[in-house]
Amino acid sequence: MFKPLPFYIGLRYTRAKRRSHFISFISLTSMLGVSLGVAALITVLSVMNGFEKELRTRILGMVSHVIVTGPDGTLGNWQALKAQLEKDSRLVGIAPFVEGQGMLTHRSQVRGTLVRGILPQQEDQVADIRSKMVVGSLDVLHPGSFQIVLGMDLARALGVFVGDKITLVTPHATTTPAGVIPRLKRLTVAGVFQVGMYEYDSALAVMNLEDAALLFRIPGKISGLRLKLDNLFKAPYVARELRETLPGSYRTADWTYQHANFFRALKTEKTVMFVILFLIVAVAAFNIVSTLVMVVTDKQADIAILRTLGATPASIMGIFMVQGTAIGFIGTLLGMIGGIALAFNVETVVPQIEALFGVQFLPADVYYISDLPSELSWHDVITVCSTAFLLCVLVTLYPAWRAARTQPAEALRYE
Structure with missing residues (x-):
């Protein structure tokens, strides 16, 4: 089978010989370094994707994915708007809501809260509060009952x-002859939910839609409609389209806008982690430079003989580029296989490590997410590899360029 000369010789140089065990050892460590770096990058990025x-x-x-409300923050005759939105095939759920700020007091305790009025059956279409209930039920939130469901914290x-x-x-x-007094209402705690996000567990309270509308003085109206899409990543586009096409004046907001800073911070953290961990790969790659420099020094006589036999500087350069590329390719391939295997089994491997050493990386009483989730992204795998x-x-270019500049007469002078 025909093999180009640089390719054939370069692959032969990657195999160990008796007098070059140290060089082979450096090559092996460089290969393992690249493998570990690539595997670590794929695994860590997968865990960050999972989180x-x-x-x-x-x-x-x-x-919700998208919120539609009026210019003054309320919607009247919302049933007609809801019926119109239900014709959009991209929407899989629509639910009305009333939202306002308030303070909850019990004995000497006072806490600020976000009160959300809902219709329990319709709320199931856009949110999963029902599945997060620790005690009680949403079904008891009947009009006029003035019952409330609180976050766990x-x-x-x-x-x-x-x-x-x-x-x-x-x-x-409320203004009275005695002066301005705050509006108070006695409520009954009907349940407790736990989402696992401090922002909601410590500040959100849920009650019936009509009761909330009365308390916030918008009877017959709502704060807006919450929409759930079949593809949450289309939320910005759908929100903009609804704002432009719906008859009348409406305001829209999507989840990427409401939590832009949070998800931007996650993306920045992932980018920084990629750069930091990629330094492992960079260190291993630069070990290839030292490996090839030693190989070039060791093979001075071979290079000189090849030059006298008619090999061009480009061919000599190609030999050592093939050797360095082979080390990098094998290391990257092994790292990719190891990283993918570990990313798919993080949730199995981590508990075994915890059991073996008697430690717990994410205690459930401290962290809301006590397991290490993993979500492998093939885009990340391709980018890393x-x-x-x-x-x-x-990194093979400099050693290969040095080898190409070898002068046959100088290299063979003492041979």
């Missing part, structure tokens, strides 16, 4: 349980 997916799922369990801070009475203070004051391999190829 991002878990956080996004928990956040979007409480926040909020209930704990107020020191209340199901059946306890709490007082809601709304910002809509192609970047690592390209770096390994680039």
